[in-house]
Structures are given as structure tokens and as C-alpha cells.
Amino acid sequence: MAKKDQDKRKSLKTAIQEYVQDGCSISFSGMAGSQCVAHTYEIIRQGKKGLTLIGDSPCEPGDMLVGAGLVDRMEIAYCAYAVAGMGNNFRRAIESGIPHEVVLNDYSNFTIGMRFLAGAMNIPFMPTKSLLGSDLPQYNEHIKTMLDPYTGQKIALVPAANPDVAIVHVNRADKRGNGQIFGYLANADNIARAAKYTILTCEELVETEEIRKYPVLTAIPEYCVDAVVELPYASHPWNMPYSYLYDLPFHTDQLAKFATREGFEEWLEEWCYSVKDHDEYLDKVGRKRLWELSKMERKYMKMPY
Amino acid sequence: MVQYASDYTLAELLIAISAREIKDGETVFAGVGQPTLAASLAKLTHAPNAILSMESGSVGPQPYRAILGIGDNPCIENALMATSLWRLFADQQRGFLDIGMVGGAQVDKYGNLNSTAIFGEGNYRKPASRLPGSGGANDIASSAGRTVISIPLQKRRFLERVDYITSPGYLDGYDARSREGLPGGGPSAIITNKCVFKFDEVTKEAYLYSVHPNVTVEDVKNEVSWDLKVASEVKTTEPPTVEEVRLIRMLDASKIYIGDGLKSLSFAKYMKMMEDSYDIMKQLY
Numbered sequence: 001m002a003k004k005d006q007d008k009r010k011s012l013k014t015a016i017q018e019y020v021q022d023g024c025s026i027s028f029s030g031m032a033g034s035q036c037v038a039h040t041y042e043i044i045r046q047g048k049k050g051l052t053l054i055g056d057s058p059c060e061p062g063d064m065l066v067g068a069g070l071v072d073r074m075e076i077a078y079c080a081y082a083v084a085g086m087g088n089n090f091r092r093a094i095e096s097g098i099p100h101e102v103v104l105n106d107y108s109n110f111t112i113g114m115r116f117l118a119g120a121m122n123i124p125f126m127p128t129k130s131l132l133g134s135d136l137p138q139y140n141e142h143i144k145t146m147l148d149p150y151t152g153q154k155i156a157l158v159p160a161a162n163p164d165v166a167i168v169h170v171n172r173a174d175k176r177g178n179g180q181i182f183g184y185l186a187n188a189d190n191i192a193r194a195a196k197y198t199i200l201t202c203e204e205l206v207e208t209e210e211i212r213k214y215p216v217l218t219a220i221p222e223y224c225v226d227a228v229v230e231l232p233y234a235s236h237p238w239n240m241p242y243s244y245l246y247d248l249p250f251h252t253d254q255l256a257k258f259a260t261r262e263g264f265e266e267w268l269e270e271w272c273y274s275v276k277d278h279d280e281y282l283d284k285v286g287r288k289r290l291w292e293l294s295k296m297e298r299k300y301m302k303m304p305y
Numbered sequence: 306m307v308q309y310a311s312d313y314t315l316a317e318l319l320i321a322i323s324a325r326e327i328k329d330g331e332t333v334f335a336g337v338g339q340p341t342l343a344a345s346l347a348k349l350t351h352a353p354n355a356i357l358s359m360e361s362g363s364v365g366p367q368p369y370r371a372i373l374g375i376g377d378n379p380c381i382e383n384a385l386m387a388t389s390l391w392r393l394f395a396d397q398q399r400g401f402l403d404i405g406m407v408g409g410a411q412v413d414k415y416g417n418l419n420s421t422a423i424f425g426e427g428n429y430r431k432p433a434s435r436l437p438g439s440g441g442a443n444d445i446a447s448s449a450g451r452t453v454i455s456i457p458l459q460k461r462r463f464l465e466r467v468d469y470i471t472s473p474g475y476l477d478g479y480d481a482r483s484r485e486g487l488p489g490g491g492p493s494a495i496i497t498n499k500c501v502f503k504f505d506e507v508t509k510e511a512y513l514y515s516v517h518p519n520v521t522v523e524d525v526k527n528e529v530s531w532d533l534k535v536a537s538e539v540k541t542t543e544p545p546t547v548e549e550v551r552l553i554r555m556l557d558a559s560k561i562y563i564g565d566g567l568k569s570l571s572f573a574k575y576m577k578m579m580e581d582s583y584d585i586m587k588q589l590y
Contacts, residue, residue, distance in 0.1 A: 031390060032361060032377065076438065077438055077440055078437045078438040078439060080437035082374045082375065083373050083374055083567075094422075094431075094432065094435040095434065106438055106439065108439040108442070108443035109439070109441040109444060110390070111444070114391060117391050128398070129398055129487065130448065132447065132485045132487050133473045133487055134443055135421075136443060154486035183361075184380065184387045184388065184389070185387070185388065185389035185390070186389065187389065190389070190391065245378065245579065246377055247572075248373060248567075249571060249574075249575050252567065292576060299580075300370060300583070301378060
């Protein structure tokens, strides 16, 4: 069993090949920033089909996988690119069935977080005071409301989420899969624990001794991880706290292309299919540009080690 | 004596109005753009102890650069805490967040918001326009101590009833929120480009509270789909002060939110903006 391996290092390509199967359910870490972008491109390159995406507010992992026609079902709270723009692939799928129809269940960010927490705790559901009185339960049969058996008050329930695969990106990790996050966690810690298989990727691979110096930073322990991939700049064009700035000009250009179906297909051809892997993507973006994004981040935030 | 600005833009006015909704010492749940700038402005003026938080799990940032997303790095720059999403929302459900800033594409007279789908001729499954979805808006509207809504005043947005309630306001009015078991207090104001609405204490229906300078009550009524109730004495919205405008222009020196700073933004220009931001913002803290 891979979770017990002492050396879980793999290439991204191998990790996706081994763990992401057609028809599986999948979740990604990130919230606005620190999105799993490199991972999304690799899944598109490998053409994994019929996916069920469970997530809070996926950007590239939502909109681009839907645009590539790989998602059959979404259980999410939000799909767009915040300041940079709308999720036009997501819109085209829901409004017009392009490239094909997607079954959609709407949740909110907190209640998706509750679903991962329940999954990570191995309990069947979680009660919440969100969703009450709104139209989310009316259009999503998986949200139940009941009377609290103790007080008789109305309460909403959301089911546990235990995706087949979790893809989680962190600042640094060791080869055993202890993952450290320097910034906010969003839902990363619970996604990693809730899934059947967890692929942990990191900006920087470090020795276990280094992990042991700052154990308070470890959000994800090795016992829930199956594969470890060193993947610098994996969130580009998004930001990664303490690692690099948001590349907003790049994202603005990208989303301008996504405004039309043709533009999106051209983007995939140029930035996904025509490059072999993430390393080539980074070459294409330009190492100097990436370094400038890192250097500027250090002007504002730097880890003390 | 307060000195009001004579030279200010609509965006600056809206930020100043939103900032005044925040009281000193309050905890604020905010999205990016106008709400974040409003919270920062409040901190630099009348509410130095206000705490801003974002749903990525970021609490109390004091960044030296503009925040470009709810998970942007400055969300945790000089912050008090970086935690998980569910933890922060749990804190809100527990009652620790005093005020939430929310928006939407449609609003109705009870302050219910829709940011999920415009049905048009279709329905939820096949809407005329699919919007991003709740994100954290439903949670903020459910549990924040009170919410402040920001939305442009347009007839197609101000409806008798929204197509889909993403974020609950007062639902059907009166005590509907407590009957549904919602812990938060509900909306306290709707801020628009033309006016401010508040809510009747008993019926919970929105009424016109103030009009911005050079806007008439009729102008507002023309953009509202229901028979709008109006305060017995409609106020004129207080314009921003000279000091508020000065601070807003420092907080958003690149005019990302108060101008067209994002238009034709080259990488070089962007990096220059990032380079300069530190020295500008340093003067504020």
C-alpha cells in the first residue's frame, strides 16, 4: 500500500496515470490562489474522462476540465476566476451543453468544507446552519433539512465527501509525504484526508529533518499520502503565498482567449497539448518572468528559515 | 469641521459609504474589491481595530499591496491568523463575525440575493445566464451578525422576487429568518450607485433611505420593479471627505478597483506597480 511507502516520489505524469481513472471523483486544493493548474493541464493531456468534480471554488480545475469535456458531474460552490473573469467554459456547458452537458449540484464554500471535514472524520454527514431558507436545498436533493433531535430547531445536512482522488499542492514536502503549508489552508488538509488516494505536490522537496524543525507547519501527514511530486510554480498564473506573486497580466490574456470556444481550443493547443509537461510550460512562460514573480513576493513576505 | 471632497468618483463614494457601515472593533467578512478597500479605509479612519477576514482562511491582514483575490498572498500579509476555510466559517457560525459584505446579480425587496443563475426563458438546469454560484456568500448571509449588500441599481436587478435565493436576506419578511433557524441578523443596508436602502424594522422590507448627490427619488423608483417604500425624509448621502478620498487613492494607487488599472496591463507595468506599492502603503501604517 503506497501510503506506507517511505519514498513516494513520482513524476506528475505517472501519478496522474496511476491514480486518476476515467469515471472517478476528484478534488483539488486551492482557494482563489494556490490553484492546481499544472495538474489540470496534465489531466487534460491524458484525457481522463467522465470525472465527478467535488470542490469549493475550483478555477482552472473546474472551468478548464469542463471546457476539455472531461467532467460529467460537478458538486461545487463557485466556478469563475474572481478578479480575472468569468468561467466561460463552465457557463457554456451549463447554458448550452458545450462541449457536453454537466450534472451540477450547487453548494456553498462552507458546506463543501463541511463535506470534506465529514469525509476526513469518517462520519456520514455534517449539520450546518448555512443553506437554510435559501433555494440551494430546493434544487439539490443531497442537501437535507431536519429538526435537531435535541432542540427541535431546524438544521441543514450535507453528505460527507470522500473523493477517489485528492490533488493537493503545498509549499514544501518530504518524499514520505509530509506536506507543509505556509499560507491559509482553505480545505487542503481535509481534502487530503477524505480521499481514497492522495497526490501531494510541492513547490520544493525537502529532507524530513527540515520538516521536523517546524512541525506546526505540517498540514498533511505522510499517512494519508500516496504520491509525492515536486512541482515548482504549479499554480501559475495564480499566486502561492511566500513563493510567488499572482501573474495577473498572464491570466488576463488567458481568460480573454477563453471568452470564445475557439479561443479556448487554441489555448489548449498552444499551452497544453503542444507542450510535453509542466517543465516545458514553465520554459514557455519564461524562467526570468517566474523568477521575477518569486523575487517580488519576497519583498513582501518571506519565511524566516 | 469635516471637509467634504468635491472631486471624487462614484467608485470612491461607494467605498466611503461601505466603510462607514463598519464600526470600530468589528470583525468583517469581505470579498475582493470594493468591500476590501472599504474595510481598509475604515481601519485607517474611524475603525482602527476592525479585523478583515477572507474565506481562504485569512484573518486580519495589513498588506502593503492591493489584494487581487480572496486567496491572494496579501490576504495573509502581516495577518493575525492563517487558518482553514471551514474553521473561519465555523467561527462565523459561532457568531464571531460582526459584518459581512455580499453582492449578487439580483436582489429583491427583502434583501434576498441571487448569484447562481438568471433563469430568463429557462430554469435552474438550463438558465439564460449561469453565474459563478454562491462561493461563501450563502454562508456569510446566513451567519454574519449583519450584512451589507452592494449591487448596481437597475430595474432588471431589483426584482419583486429573485429567480433563485443564493444568499438569504429576510426571505418573506417579518421573522422568517428566525423561523428558518438562520443565526445571522440579515442585511442592514443595500448600497447602490444611486442610493442607499435600509430595512423596515418590523416588515423587513427595503425602503429608500438616502439618495446620492444629484439623484432624485424618482430616478430611484424608475429602477426598482416593486412599489418602493420611501423614508418620510429621504436624506442625501454624505459625500466622501477629502481625507477619505486621499486614503482610497493610496490604497488603490494603481486604480485596479477605482479606475481602469487592469486595462492593457503589461507584465512590466504590473511589476512596476508591485514595486512601487510598498513605499506608498508604508506611509499608511
